[in-house]
Amino acid sequence: MAGQQASVSEDPQKIRSRILALRAEVIKHQQAYHMLDAPIITDAQYDALVRELEGLESRYPELAPGPSPVDQVGFAPKREFSEVRHRVPMLSLNNAFSEEDIQQFVSRLAQNLGLSSEVLRFSAELKFDGIAVSLRYEQGRLVEAATRGDGSVGEDITPNVRVIQDVPSQLVGLGIPQVLEVRGEVLMRRRDFDALNERQSARGEKVFVNPRNAAAGSLRQLDPKVTAERPLSFFAYGTGEVQWALGKERNISTHSEWLDALAEWGLPVADDRAAALSCEGLLKFYSRTLERRASLPFEIDGVVYKLESLQLQSQAGYVSRAPRFAVAHKFPAEEASTRLLGIDVQVGRTGALTPVARLEPVFVGGVTVTNATLHNADEIIRKGIMIGDTVWVRRAGDVIPEVLGPIAALRPAQARPFVMPTSCPECGTPTVREAEEAVSRCPAGLTCSAQRKQAFLHFAQRRAMDIEGLGEKIVDQLVEKNLVSSIADLYELTADQLAALDRMAKKSASNLMSQIDASRSASLSRLLFGLGIRHVGERTARDLALHFKSLQAIRAAGLEDLLQAPDVGPVVAASIREFFDNPEQSAIVDRLLASIRLERLDDRPAVAPVSRAVDAQPFAGMTVVLTGSLGSMARDEAANWIIALGGKTSSSVSAKTSLVIAGEAAGSKLARAQALGIRVMDEAAFLELIRPFRDQGAL
DNA sequence: TATCCTCGAGTTCA
DNA sequence: CTCGAGGATA
Numbered sequence: 001m002a003g004q005q006a007s008v009s010e011d012p013q014k015i016r017s018r019i020l021a022l023r024a025e026v027i028k029h030q031q032a033y034h035m036l037d038a039p040i041i042t043d044a045q046y047d048a049l050v051r052e053l054e055g056l057e058s059r060y061p062e063l064a065p066g067p068s069p070v071d072q073v074g075f076a077p078k079r080e081f082s083e084v085r086h087r088v089p090m091l092s093l094n095n096a097f098s099e100e101d102i103q104q105f106v107s108r109l110a111q112n113l114g115l116s117s118e119v120l121r122f123s124a125e126l127k128f129d130g131i132a133v134s135l136r137y138e139q140g141r142l143v144e145a146a147t148r149g150d151g152s153v154g155e156d157i158t159p160n161v162r163v164i165q166d167v168p169s170q171l172v173g174l175g176i177p178q179v180l181e182v183r184g185e186v187l188m189r190r191r192d193f194d195a196l197n198e199r200q201s202a203r204g205e206k207v208f209v210n211p212r213n214a215a216a217g218s219l220r221q222l223d224p225k226v227t228a229e230r231p232l233s234f235f236a237y238g239t240g241e242v243q244w245a246l247g248k249e250r251n252i253s254t255h256s257e258w259l260d261a262l263a264e265w266g267l268p269v270a271d272d273r274a275a276a277l278s279c280e281g282l283l284k285f286y287s288r289t290l291e292r293r294a295s296l297p298f299e300i301d302g303v304v305y306k307l308e309s310l311q312l313q314s315q316a317g318y319v320s321r322a323p324r325f326a327v328a329h330k331f332p333a334e335e336a337s338t339r340l341l342g343i344d345v346q347v348g349r350t351g352a353l354t355p356v357a358r359l360e361p362v363f364v365g366g367v368t369v370t371n372a373t374l375h376n377a378d379e380i381i382r383k384g385i386m387i388g389d390t391v392w393v394r395r396a397g398d399v400i401p402e403v404l405g406p407i408a409a410l411r412p413a414q415a416r417p418f419v420m421p422t423s424c425p426e427c428g429t430p431t432v433r434e435a436e437e438a439v440s441r442c443p444a445g446l447t448c449s450a451q452r453k454q455a456f457l458h459f460a461q462r463r464a465m466d467i468e469g470l471g472e473k474i475v476d477q478l479v480e481k482n483l484v485s486s487i488a489d490l491y492e493l494t495a496d497q498l499a500a501l502d503r504m505a506k507k508s509a510s511n512l513m514s515q516i517d518a519s520r521s522a523s524l525s526r527l528l529f530g531l532g533i534r535h536v537g538e539r540t541a542r543d544l545a546l547h548f549k550s551l552q553a554i555r556a557a558g559l560e561d562l563l564q565a566p567d568v569g570p571v572v573a574a575s576i577r578e579f580f581d582n583p584e585q586s587a588i589v590d591r592l593l594a595s596i597r598l599e600r601l602d603d604r605p606a607v608a609p610v611s612r613a614v615d616a617q618p619f620a621g622m623t624v625v626l627t628g629s630l631g632s633m634a635r636d637e638a639a640n641w642i643i644a645l646g647g648k649t650s651s652s653v654s655a656k657t658s659l660v661i662a663g664e665a666a667g668s669k670l671a672r673a674q675a676l677g678i679r680v681m682d683e684a685a686f687l688e689l690i691r692p693f694r695d696q697g698a699l
Numbered sequence: 700t701a702t703c704c705t706c707g708a709g710t711t712c713a
Numbered sequence: 714c715t716c717g718a719g720g721a722t723a
Contacts (some may be wrong), residue, residue: 349708367713370712371711375715535706537706540707565703571720655704
């Protein structure tokens, strides 16, 4: 792929051609990014190209004649817009990717200034993923707006910026300079982006890959009426040219004071910022912001640190195209492009065929991704993905990677479309697809080895029979060696049989044996869930157990009886009947009952409400949603506390939700809660709330 | 009948 | 975590 370090030998001819190739590549991406608003590679990949080119050009200046694209901050303006020359150039920032980079930045700066690094103080702000613009105010009135362009000449986008609600056309307040150039970022909030895309696709118009592209595309409309319909936002983060009226200079000595002043005059300045931090404080700001990244209403790609003292800033000066006194501390990229090598088809427990993308490994969102689900055939068509494409992969706050879509320009001639197999890839049975359903299924049931394996894994999982040690590797072997053909056979396995398996010593075999034995004493709700009846999940299994009180009663229940149980409708009732009417399944249940003692109906939250003692129950009558990971206790435990203290938990945020408790790395649920204006509590506050009860040892 | 709310099912990587 | 779909409710 482009951007990989070619091992350049010392042959001058080769170095020269590498430099020329890199220059061509960099120029191509600069054009794609700045002129067409359609980047082909990620910022990180682009940065890598630039770094390699810079390295070669500085080591071998004699082989690199003429101007280098590296010296261009951006790219020359599109011809449709008239040019604006920036009176103070709009520079870019140097990037840092690690703590070491930051420490180095601080100590180098201290050295340059002849000061100790401990005395330096910095401001910290968000680095918005949007479009940099410069707004010129004269006597407080907006007179001109321009894009960054190549840093010295940008495009005149004044009519478009005038229709952005966030941008005041008139500044308010006292002590406004005669001339004030405000530097800031135009961006689109996530919610606005989603809504815009929905509208675009409803109208059959182009949808945008991400908010940044949407903002760029919207800002550079030739017709400002179109821009006016696009929900753009603006945040100010600095200044360009400033001229004070004679004798009216305001005493501003730090960067943070400037931001305060801009906010005072009516310009939007992001609240998420910090002043006067030490190097250590910067790193704290970074990690705190990284945690909150997913729950912010807009996208950011890092944080920016600037030396506070304006006087020291001017002492520090500039290196070619970036200030020495500021640095961008970038987050790991959330999006990356990579090649789609193939699409495999997996068979799930219910026989559902799921296409899975096999990707060339790519580092995105902090991990290396090689697989990503594509859900179903419709999804692949909707996204227009073909095998062999270069695709965008995203791994946002929500852990699970997602293929966004192909980069059309990079589609190879031999790319081929995906075809859903018409027979099961595991057992060859012809697949069926119900009308109106998105999934294809293998109808073979337990005859299909893939489904049989999944049945074991489901039965053994923690929330079902909780047989630790019965994982994928072991199940594969048990099934392939025909040691078991149904879950009932598990209870007839011997320690010798287990010990004969690969990767199974005597010790682990006997551990597994005792785990299996331990599961012989179980609750009805766990067994019901473990059977794997379609549409009967953990919750429904529990409802059924508590309603019918015995497996016999459930097996004997007719459709009418089943419908009486809570949350059971015609589809679920039919599925239950079908399961027990199947002679094969029925025989398995009979055999299981011979091996298992059902000792309880249910063994989870036998949580007694804490009523006495501190009589106010903090969660009385509330519906609470937990999201993110709590550092100090398991989610289940937290849920038990909420139930014990009068509340109810739910898995999704809706208008009925009364409270959201957000742990670390909380994602979309937190964002949704904020959108709906629902009360949000962090872990510390939650612990504080339950502390009196915890101290008493209730639970 | 339409809308809202939950549940079930499938999935990734370290 | 997200999607789709089943069930409850107005």
